[in-house]
Amino acid sequence: MNKPESLYIHIPFCSSICDYCDFTKLQFFSFLADSYIESLSKEIEYYQINKKLKTIYIGGGTPSVLSLKQLETIFNVLDEYRNDVIEFTVEINPESINEEKLKLFKKHGVNRISMGVESTNDKILHAIGRKHTFKDVKNAVNLIRKCGFDNLSLDLILGLPNVSISLLKKDLENIIELNPDNVSCYSLTVHENTKFYINGIKEPPSDFLRELYDLTNETLLENGYIHYEISSWGRKNKFGLHNFTYWTNKTYYGLGLGASGYINKTRYKNTKNLNKYLKHQFIDEQEEVTCSDDLTYEIMLNLRTINGLDLTYLKNKFNIDFLNDHKDKIDNFVSKKWLIFDQKNNKLIATYEGMMVLDQIILDLI
Template identity: 35%
Template sequence: MVPSCYVHIPFCDSICSYCDFVRIQKNEKFFSAWKDTLIKEIQEYKICDLHTLYFGGGTPSLLDVYDFKQIRNCFPSSIDEFTVECNPESLNDEKLKAYEDLGVNRISLGVQSFKDEILQVCNRRHTALQAISVIEKIKKSSIQTFSIDLIFGFPNQTMEDVKNDISMFLSLDIPHLSIYSLQIEENSVFGKKGIKPIDSDLEADMFEYITKTLEAAGYIHYEISSFCKPGHHSRHNLAYWQDQDFYGIGCGASGRLNGIRYDNTSSLKEYCSFGPCPTYISETLEERSMDAIMMALRTRFGLNISSWNARYQLDFKTKYANVLNTYRSYFEYGDDRIYLNDAGLEILNTILVDFMMIE
């Protein structure tokens, strides 16, 4: 059984300045054909059991209730964790009630900042007050958990701005935070304008402040970009981090079946005319084993050594003895798992480079 499914909803009302995901401004000319193709793709998988379902994008909350219900009803009625990504300006009372009725039990809300000037630079359509208002509505609903996204490292953003964002997050008593350092992607608006990343030392100071402040407030830093109150981690994302297969459905979606990763076409025209047209990613068993290490070490759950050994027919501790010895003060062990402590997570990329150098 494949435990998880990601559905990509590629439409947005506007294009954020930092975004390089597959996203298209909503176009009624293609929408009906897109929806029909998406439903056909879902039905062809004949999914009868599923632990986690994730509607991402794009902006899934742009879908009206009728269209959302049609797509949702292609999946099993009982799902342990059903997450929908939303933007504050497109999540209204009608949609929130429909999500409750249709079994959504987790929302991921794209806030990005609580400072209006930064939101404007990013071409976001909501204000800080709108985001706070929607957060309060979610808290009053029956949806069991929710997360917000924040970004740090924007052009001209100060440490004081970051402190204010984290202070507002804590005051709102939100169970989960995904927080990312701004990456200037070549095909984003920022990239095309030649915007430069902030000073790397300031970025590191920001992340250190974020980590220490949230952990002091009782949040678990369970993945390099993710913090949660106990019991509120993202079960869907664990499928990616713990080397599991997952369906990737829709224009621009990625998935993994039988250990083989694939990318659906990112062309909406091609998708509507010919279906998902997946491109399969050729990897050796050794490359797949390295992918598993890279993903697992991002998390506090770490790598299950016995499972990795059995799947890839290797002995982890023997093969990587030199790396484990070099960075021994950064690793922790427990329950047949290996994971990085806080200091290790700070130099994760350096450690992974050394893993990749082992043949």
């Protein structure tokens, strides 16, 4: 078995719960986090993780909410796996980061920071239950740069309640002024069991979302960012490497409460039940990936990025002639300018328009 080269670790704790959040998250209590980290260490042991990992991503939740000592315990466990790591990301929130934590990150090989900003308007931040202001974001960015990190990603949510085109313009202006290396923008989804849902907040109409999305794309392109994946824009050579593991259908370890992983032809989901997790009952569901599922994942995931779907790779892996097998459909998508056929590299690549209707394309192709 080829061991995965990427590791995702989920830290579910947050200082408070945002009104729109559907991630696996829990209110932070230090004693709970201590027990959680003990279980996490056992889970790491259980997998006998590859010591030649290429990427590590600690996400959440809010990993930066952990104390210095708790973070150090995790990093000490991970130290033996990071000799070959190219990208080591930690997600943070502006209100829970400080210089000591950033120095600790550096000491243990973290070289990329991903920060949840979501909006740069303090009224909106307050209304959605975030505990930081835009000033906190600016201070955190200064601190991150001061501590020597040259790879910083900032997240925004598109379509939050009361957002207008002019507010988004201001958001983008503010974000660009901070000069991040990567910007990720996600459209608001209102999930059941969130305060948003309970309060009857609706997702914005799709044509308005499209306007927001187009403005984001145009502004970021004008400012030198490359749109390299549906929701991600990055500086050249600063694309988020870890996520390419998912988008190229590669295997990865997923550890922690509610995390998903893909190892040796099996996709699995960890329990979201903390009691079970603390009793080391990590996995909740697992499913063997059949050959046809595998092909579906290849199409679905690879078309998300500007690298596209490599038809030579598909031919070698599945012994299929994808282009000929789906000729009429692909011709139709190419004529609509949703897909490009890159003859030289034998690849199918989604255009910006194509990315906007990717679900439709994928449904048709699978």
